[in-house]
Amino acid sequence: MADATGAAAAEPKNIGETSETGEGGVRRRDFINIAAVSAAGVGGAAVLYPLISQMAPSADVLAESTTEVDVSAIEPGQAIKAVFRKQPLFVRRLTPKEIExxxxxxxxxxxxxxxxxxxxxxxHLDMLVTMGVCTHLGCVPLGAAEGENKGEFGGYFCPCHGSSYDTAARIRKGPAPTNLVVPDYVFSSDTTITVG
Structure with missing residues (x-):
């Protein structure tokens, strides 16, 4: 009787069924897990790609990320205004006296x-490039155009609250906490600067 019970326990319950630890069952289960994880990954990527790509800057924004300015026509003591990222940019050629x-x-x-x-x-010690935005509350200082008030230090004067900057656009008087910001720029040639 013991032999019949032992033999019955060793036989599979259904024909074609493999045991839990059998090699075929592990492989099948692994394949199903890998397939499910892969499908979830592809589906997640398909959902995330449009969300992430829509956050990339558009072509018009990329075009505004740099600004080229021709400085060849700026005479010593003269300044021009340009636009960089929708903000005023001051480019001034300093005279030897202003440098001194x-x-x-x-x-x-x-x-x-x-x-x-x-x-x-x-x-290029004579070429000063700064953002034309007062560091106090963001007004546009005077002094870049011909005949504008340059303040008592000969640089720029903010008409909103009276901040005065010197010829190097450094704060000298008034409520502005810091100098006018010098943006990242390079001389792409002797007569052209690229800002940004």
Whole structure:
């Protein structure tokens, strides 16, 4: 009787069924798991791709990400206004006197200490490029156009709250906490700068 019971326990219950630990069952289960995870991954990617790609900047935004400015026509003592990322950009060619005045100011006298050399590019000490936005509340300072008030320090003057900047566009008087911002730019040629 013991032999009949032992033999019955060793036989599979149904014909064609494999045991849980059998090699065929593990492979089948692994394949199903891999297929399910792969399908979920492809489906997730199909859902996420449009969401992520719509956050990329459009062509018109990419076009505005850099601005080229021809500086060949700017005479010493003259400034021009340009637009960079929908904000005013001031480009000024300093005179030797303005350079001398900027270099004569001790850094200890400045609220936001920076030398003129730190605010310009090597070999182009006479070309000052700054954003035309006052660092107090975002007004546009005067001093870039011909005949505008340059303030008592000869640079820029903000008419909103009276901030005065020197010839290196450094804050000297008024509520503005920092100097006018110098954006990232390079001289792409001797007569052209690329901002951004």
């Amino acid at each position: 005045e900027a270099n004569a100011v001790p850094l200890s006298a400045l609220r936001d200490p920076e030398t003129l050399a730190e605010r310009t590019k090597d070999g």
